[in-house]
Amino acid sequence: MAGSPKSPNALLHGALDALILKVLSRGPSHGYAVARFIEEATGDALLVEEGSLYPALYRLERRGWVEAEWGTSELGRRAKLYRLTAAGRTQLDQEVATWRQFSTGVSKVLFAS
Amino acid sequence: MAGSPKSPNALLHGALDALILKVLSRGPSHGYAVARFIEEATGDALLVEEGSLYPALYRLERRGWVEAEWGTSELGRRAKLYRLTAAGRTQLDQEVATWRQFSTGVSKVLFAS
DNA sequence: TGGCATTACCTAGACGATCTAGGTAATGGC
DNA sequence: GCCATTACCTAGATCGTCTAGGTAATGCCA
Numbered sequence: 487m488a489g490s491p492k493s494p495n496a497l498l499h500g501a502l503d504a505l506i507l508k509v510l511s512r513g514p515s516h517g518y519a520v521a522r523f524i525e526e527a528t529g530d531a532l533l534v535e536e537g538s539l540y541p542a543l544y545r546l547e548r549r550g551w552v553e554a555e556w557g558t559s560e561l562g563r564r565a566k567l568y569r570l571t572a573a574g575r576t577q578l579d580q581e582v583a584t585w586r587q588f589s590t591g592v593s594k595v596l597f598a599s
Numbered sequence: 600m601a602g603s604p605k606s607p608n609a610l611l612h613g614a615l616d617a618l619i620l621k622v623l624s625r626g627p628s629h630g631y632a633v634a635r636f637i638e639e640a641t642g643d644a645l646l647v648e649e650g651s652l653y654p655a656l657y658r659l660e661r662r663g664w665v666e667a668e669w670g671t672s673e674l675g676r677r678a679k680l681y682r683l684t685a686a687g688r689t690q691l692d693q694e695v696a697t698w699r700q701f702s703t704g705v706s707k708v709l710f711a712s
Numbered sequence: 713t714g715g716c717a718t719t720a721c722c723t724a725g726a727c728g729a730t731c732t733a734g735g736t737a738a739t740g741g742c
Numbered sequence: 743g744c745c746a747t748t749a750c751c752t753a754g755a756t757c758g759t760c761t762a763g764g765t766a767a768t769g770c771c772a
Contacts, residue, residue, distance in 0.1 A: 495613075509708065516750090535731060540750070542730090561747095563738070585709060590641075592618065592698065
């Protein structure tokens with residue numbers, strides 16, 4: 487009974503953009519590497535599925551927060567390299583601030599005595 | 600340009616259930632009061648719209664995590680009182696743990712040097 | 713008496729985002 | 743020759759929030 491068929495990562499909703507932007511703020515990268523970075527950095531606590539990743543990257547590009555260019559990965563393979571734009575950096579700051587407010591609020595309620 | 604027409608609280612996705620369960624763990628309450636409590640507890644950082652609140656309560660009831668009963672509010676008005684079930688308490692514990700993992704992960708990425 | 717804010721609930725449809733589950737293609741180890 | 747890995751792409755299902763409407767009762771105030 488306990489296992490309800492719920493979306494495995496509903497919480498990711500709205501936070502993924504900020505995560506991607508943050509990773510790209512460390513320097514240009516390609517989608518696959520962004521996902522691997524997030525997973526590794528969180529000890530697999532956050533899994534980024536490709537069906538969420540690529541649509542998110544197109545979304546960010548469409549909004550002018552990242553720019554894409556074909557190039558090669560560290561392993562010498564064909565890869566689309568994403569780079570944070572100036573607007574993207576502004577957006578990142580804002581999303582970080584929003585996240586801080588939100589998570590503080592949730593914690594206030596969830597961890598109240 | 601900066602203002603994109605984004606859903607005001609996409610982050611709430613997946614966290615609302617936990618918030619409601621937590622508020623109800625303090626004792627039975629009605630929907631309207633739950634929303635007011637969350638808003639007041641977070642200094643209006645978290646706004647719970649009624650169009651999210653009531654569907655969420657039905658969802659929780661359908662899953663057996665809360666039980667509803669008609670009664671009266673503190674102001675003597677007709678109100679539907681929700682009470683946490685045993686299954687709801689278990690679910691709350693699990694959702695709090697999930698939230699902790701998730702928010703820790705996001706913070707690791709967003710607040711990394 | 714009338715008007716209005718507040719309390720309290722309800723709901724249809726729009727919208728947005730993740731996930732499932734498939735696919736392509738090239739590389740390199742065994 | 744086979745298979746895991748790297749790397750990208752996408753349609754459709756699914757789920758949850760929000761918009762924007764609605765009902766109804768109470769109590770204040772002019």
